[in-house]
Amino acid sequence: MERVALLRYGEIHLKGLNRPYFERALYNNIVKALEPYEGVTVRKAEGRYYVENIGDDPRVFDSIAKVFGIISFSPALKVEKDVVAIQKAAEVLLREAMEAQAASQKETFTFKVESRRSDKSFYLNSMELSRKVGGYLLRRIPNLKVDVHNPMMTVNVEVREWAYVYCQIIPGAGGMPVGTNGKAVLLLSGGIDSPVAGWMIAKRGVEVTAVHYHSFPYTSERSKEKVIDLCRILSQYCGEIKLHVVPFTKIQQELYQKCPHNMLTILMRRFMMRIAEVVAHKEDAKALVTGESLGQVASQTIESLCATNDAVSMPVFRPLIGMDKIEIMDLARRIGTYETSILPYEDCCTIFVPKHPVTRPKLEKVREAEKLVEGEKLIEEAVANIEVLNIKG
Numbered sequence: 001m002e003r004v005a006l007l008r009y010g011e012i013h014l015k016g017l018n019r020p021y022f023e024r025a026l027y028n029n030i031v032k033a034l035e036p037y038e039g040v041t042v043r044k045a046e047g048r049y050y051v052e053n054i055g056d057d058p059r060v061f062d063s064i065a066k067v068f069g070i071i072s073f074s075p076a077l078k079v080e081k082d083v084v085a086i087q088k089a090a091e092v093l094l095r096e097a098m099e100a101q102a103a104s105q106k107e108t109f110t111f112k113v114e115s116r117r118s119d120k121s122f123y124l125n126s127m128e129l130s131r132k133v134g135g136y137l138l139r140r141i142p143n144l145k146v147d148v149h150n151p152m153m154t155v156n157v158e159v160r161e162w163a164y165v166y167c168q169i170i171p172g173a174g175g176m177p178v179g180t181n182g183k184a185v186l187l188l189s190g191g192i193d194s195p196v197a198g199w200m201i202a203k204r205g206v207e208v209t210a211v212h213y214h215s216f217p218y219t220s221e222r223s224k225e226k227v228i229d230l231c232r233i234l235s236q237y238c239g240e241i242k243l244h245v246v247p248f249t250k251i252q253q254e255l256y257q258k259c260p261h262n263m264l265t266i267l268m269r270r271f272m273m274r275i276a277e278v279v280a281h282k283e284d285a286k287a288l289v290t291g292e293s294l295g296q297v298a299s300q301t302i303e304s305l306c307a308t309n310d311a312v313s314m315p316v317f318r319p320l321i322g323m324d325k326i327e328i329m330d331l332a333r334r335i336g337t338y339e340t341s342i343l344p345y346e347d348c349c350t351i352f353v354p355k356h357p358v359t360r361p362k363l364e365k366v367r368e369a370e371k372l373v374e375g376e377k378l379i380e381e382a383v384a385n386i387e388v389l390n391i392k393g
């Protein structure tokens, strides 16, 4: 009797001719996600992936739950195709499930057995097998009752190249395997929003490389560490992340000295975009990603977003555009970035902030204001001093 996990994948079924490509990418991503666990192996068979030699480290399941492209998975027992072995496995799992649900032995616990066989040569048909397993469980465990319509627990038996028994079907991360939909540059601040934006874009199969603007000494080493920590959390979903830390102090100082203060934020954003675009070209990335959501702050009105887009020719993806702050925060909690994001280290956007930012900037005026600094030169210098870190969960 061996503990395994049975992984199901979804959307990639739709991909017709590309299917083998997606399946290979998903396989590789599962293998990478499970690299930290010694001895664990991954095998593909019959439109599923099987994770074997799991041992008893429950974190394996947490890692599986973070791989995009998997719709659901089940911790299972793998046994010989033999009724007695299947019955014993079912008993182990049902007892565990009952314990997990804290079902008292005195109350009645309802269940049903559902069997499937792709191996039609197996000597019992599905109905007969379910009946044999159900009967055995009723004899072995007190206070059990069969309820085929609304059971508290379903014991699933699948007879394939081996027999698999499982009770739980756990939702996977969904989406598409990372790397199957190109590459994008994520503008990653230390805030709540941009890590969520990165997660959402990675969910659509996009490989993410990150850019962070750092304004030392106005922003501390701690605020950089925080962004590294966020990358580490994201990399559990996205795989290794290449983080570009861009020195941004000089640009901010120049803008502060030479440009109208009410436009500082929007000008700063444009510089961020332009630098991100340079990085994207170098990294062969095809789009930029930000954590902006419409109307959230002055720099996120339609006019401001237009003025930001105007600085670059690459598409800018804003996966959070239609979300409320509360929805974004909920998602941040779910993916595990929230607690890190709310640590109170200053961000480069929180220094040099104008008292009265324009909310509806006129594009012409923004372009005019930008001419007051030597943009090309500043960008070149910043890019030349980028620090690159490769971060893994």
Ligand code: ATP
Residues within 6 Å of the ligand: 186, 187, 188, 189, 190, 191, 192, 193, 194, 195, 211, 212, 213, 214, 272, 289, 290, 291, 292, 296, 297, 299, 347, 348, 349
């Ligand atoms: P976040 O929580 O992601 O910081 P926010 O709502 O605070 O978002 P802003 O601070 O206005 O919004 O930033 C808007 C977007 O600009 C961010 O989501 C991020 O993509 C990008 N950005 C802001 N500051 C930085 C930075 N220091 N480095 C990299 N990108 C940044």
Ligand code: MG
Residues within 6 Å of the ligand: 189, 190, 191, 192, 347, 349
């Ligand atoms: Mg921010």
